[in-house]
Amino acid sequence: MNPGAGYALREGLRLLRHNRALSSISVGTIAVSLVFFGVFLIATVHLGGLIDWFREKVEIRVILDERFRADDAPALEERILSLMGVEQATFVSREQALEELRHGLGEDADVIDILDENPLPPSFRVEVFDAYQSPEHMASLGQKLSLFPGVVEVDYGEPWIVRLSRMVRTLIIVDVVLGIIVAASSIFVVSNTIRLAALARRDVIEIMQLVGATDSLVRSPFLVEGSVQGLLGGTIAAAVTALLYHVTISHLGGEPAVRPELFVLLIVFGTVLGLIGSGFSLRKIV
Amino acid sequence: MIELNHVHKVYRGDWVALNDVSFAIGKGEFAFIVGPSGAGKSTLLRLLYIEERPTNGTVVVVGFDTARIKREEIPLLRRKLGVVFQDVKLLPDRNAYENVAFALEVTGVRRSEVRSRALDALGAVGMRHKWDALPYQLSAGEQQKVALARAIAREPVVLLADEPTGNIDEDGAREIVGLLADINARGTAVVMATHDFSIVEKTSSRVIYLDSGEIRGEERSVGGIGHR
Numbered sequence A: 001m002n003p004g005a006g007y008a009l010r011e012g013l014r015l016l017r018h019n020r021a022l023s024s025i026s027v028g029t030i031a032v033s034l035v036f037f038g039v040f041l042i043a044t045v046h047l048g049g050l051i052d053w054f055r056e057k058v059e060i061r062v063i064l065d066e067r068f069r070a071d072d073a074p075a076l077e078e079r080i081l082s083l084m085g086v087e088q089a090t091f092v093s094r095e096q097a098l099e100e101l102r103h104g105l106g107e108d109a110d111v112i113d114i115l116d117e118n119p120l121p122p123s124f125r126v127e128v129f130d131a132y133q134s135p136e137h138m139a140s141l142g143q144k145l146s147l148f149p150g151v152v153e154v155d156y157g158e159p160w161i162v163r164l165s166r167m168v169r170t171l172i173i174v175d176v177v178l179g180i181i182v183a184a185s186s187i188f189v190v191s192n193t194i195r196l197a198a199l200a201r202r203d204v205i206e207i208m209q210l211v212g213a214t215d216s217l218v219r220s221p222f223l224v225e226g227s228v229q230g231l232l233g234g235t236i237a238a239a240v241t242a243l244l245y246h247v248t249i250s251h252l253g254g255e256p257a258v259r260p261e262l263f264v265l266l267i268v269f270g271t272v273l274g275l276i277g278s279g280f281s282l283r284k285i286v
Numbered sequence B: 001m002i003e004l005n006h007v008h009k010v011y012r013g014d015w016v017a018l019n020d021v022s023f024a025i026g027k028g029e030f031a032f033i034v035g036p037s038g039a040g041k042s043t044l045l046r047l048l049y050i051e052e053r054p055t056n057g058t059v060v061v062v063g064f065d066t067a068r069i070k071r072e073e074i075p076l077l078r079r080k081l082g083v084v085f086q087d088v089k090l091l092p093d094r095n096a097y098e099n100v101a102f103a104l105e106v107t108g109v110r111r112s113e114v115r116s117r118a119l120d121a122l123g124a125v126g127m128r129h130k131w132d133a134l135p136y137q138l139s140a141g142e143q144q145k146v147a148l149a150r151a152i153a154r155e156p157v158v159l160l161a162d163e164p165t166g167n168i169d170e171d172g173a174r175e176i177v178g179l180l181a182d183i184n185a186r187g188t189a190v191v192m193a194t195h196d197f198s199i200v201e202k203t204s205s206r207v208i209y210l211d212s213g214e215i216r217g218e219e220r221s222v223g224g225i226g227h228r
């Protein structure tokens, strides 16, 4: 190993031990901020996943007049298919609709027998190509479909999707803002800890500079101290976040959508913040 | 080795600490810089190890022109110098040996060599037997000797000493000056600043008189303070 690296590591860890109390404040602050950050990242990943799930099921329900005759269905189907972005259009008669409902209800299907007559209207199920599922295009499709003869109502899951994607977009903004706050506060705390450590060792710094140690060697123990604080904070945060995630998933059920890289990211993020924080504080001292 | 040409140093815009100072010190030479407190002696030495830069004029030290030297090169210059001060600047939590070895470790001396070179340096100032004493366990004179050992451990080309006898009694002071002479005899140029005129009264070395930032005279011959 490079003798400079050996010195940096040895002295950096000595500093860390020597400044235990202050260092643990740094580590704690980084850990807590990164846990918040991690939780929001996970929420974003999950909501984003939900959107994709909805998007796969994007279909438009075209509700028709009760008196619509099955004979007219092929003609309407053709007109629907001629619209841009439509992948498939399936006619669902009143009877089919009732059958589907019965199927969907399963054991509770008996309730249907109470009904004197079939309350369900005939309809068309319209599937849209992935590329045409933007909120704008869905709206214009809905508009055109509602003008066709016999159409009573056009029903599409769009508002839900729109609301969801708006939520995700908001969450991403929150993530970014939170990330900046986490970064700023971690850098602030680390740089203060390291500044105090460096001021306490002014004599060592002075001697090193006097005898001709390079600036990078003079700085190195402090950079090690700061990075290790970040590394510890990030590791604690990753562990806590992973545990919270595991507990939540097993309580609520559901598929874990978060990849393990996210937790590694927390550790790397913490370490980098520690490094930047200590580098920041040293600019004025060394 | 050391060359100053029309050096001016102005602090905080208007305080002239050095005014048109020029002189040269050759390889292996021994020179005292003598003057009352506030004369500018420390400022002069700080220019030599580039703790300060001249406001005007040029300072050349062991081949480095301080007007052109880059920040990254300053450590290289300082590795060719040894510096000691009135306040010895030993690290209080390390013993004599560790203080000397530290200076070698952080300037890239191979680990296998650190030990022998540190002990040799302590031997050269007669402090080898107290290698494991912490600074507070040593007298002021002994602390200064350890500081000297640290300064010469890298076998510098020039040794700069700023009031090295300032805190030390008369006998101790004589001993330190004697050690500086020994170091000089082994080929290292020595520049020692002091306000103590009695130290240079009987010296045969070169003496540069400094007052109010100006050179007031110089002496090279054996004898007392002589001309002004």
Ligand SMILES: Nc1ncnc2c1ncn2[C@@H]1O[C@H](COP(=O)(O)OP(=O)(O)O)[C@@H](O)[C@H]1O
Binding pocket: B011, B012, B015, B016, B017, B035, B036, B037, B038, B039, B040, B041, B042, B043, B044
């Ligand atoms: N960093 C500084 N800032 C402002 N003035 C200084 C500084 N260092 C020294 N001086 C002034 O410069 C003059 C010379 O100081 P110094 O070189 O320390 O003298 P000496 O070492 O001969 O006692 C003094 O008047 C001192 O007050």
Ligand SMILES: [Mg+2]
Binding pocket: B041, B042, B043, B162, B163
């Ligand atoms: Mg002085």
